[in-house]
Amino acid sequence: MIENNSGERWEIGETLKAIRLNSGMKQTEVYSNVMSRAHLQRIEKNAQIPTYPLLLNVIHKFSMDVNEFEYIRNEYSFSETQKLFHKFRNIKTTLNTDAMRNLIQEVDNYLLKNKSAFIQNLHYILNGYLILQETNNIDKARKYFDPVWKNIQKKETWYYNDIILMSNIFYMFEDEPLQFILNQLNKYFKLYAGFADIDRISRITRFNYCTLLRLQNRYFETESILNELLTSATKAREGTMILEIKFALNQIHWLKGFKNASDFEAERIISSMELLGDIKASEDMKKDWEKFKGEQTISIH
Structure with a gap:
């Protein structure tokens, strides 16, 4: 296992070098026809950040994708945002009110220190689910789901996180927005078919x-x-x-x-x-x- 004993997130060049050495690959095997030797040495010493296309090129030579690279770079761990998202998806059922309350507290703590539209949307959804379980009143719950829809509705294109959020709440809306959301979801299900x-x-x-x-x-x-x-x-x-x-x-x-x-x-x-x-x-x-x-x-x- 590649180890980093600093306790801090690895730099990009440091991670590339560690993976290369761990794979038993020479510099020429990875970087030939990609960059000059001088450029390579600056990157692996963290003196220069590679461009995104160049980084992708090198990562693919390790038979790896960006998600795995970032996971390794983050000390074999997900980011705080990803951890909150995974906890949300692992709740599985809205009957698990204790898990929702605990996660709402974690999300509150995160939002006190960070701005994130995505995590704010998670906050709305969790509170909406909780209100629905406690009151069985869909109108009260919908007040929390409406801001999520308004935020995502503004986007010309939906991405993976948007798809996940809307697939969790589409059935909370009246017939007209519900059908529109379903049509949008079906559109993106086709575009993202096979992804994750x-x-x-x-x-x-x-x-x-x-x-x-x-x-x-x-x-x-x-x-x-x-x-x-x-x-x-x-x-x-x-x-x-x-x-x-x-x-x-x-x-x-x-x-x-x-x-x-x-x-x-x-x-x-x-x-x-x-x-x-x-x-x-x-x-x-x-x-x-x-x-x-x-x-x-x-x-x-």
């Missing part, structure tokens, strides 16, 4: 949209979307999502009159979720299935 975990985020977003329609008793409108998602999730081997999609499709099967077969399938799906170790999800499915069957009148649009 965007494909998984795309599936989650589309499934959440189906959940929104189901809450409005618009079950049959979700069938084609769910079938596409099932194919995609199966290729990606996302076990939990596969079962959630099958559960939603099974509700449609029940509505079509196949009640006995649907009851059997629901039991099978719930048991499979238990086997995956997601006990909370299996318990929620069991309650949802009984509630779904117990509804005497369902308006299907």
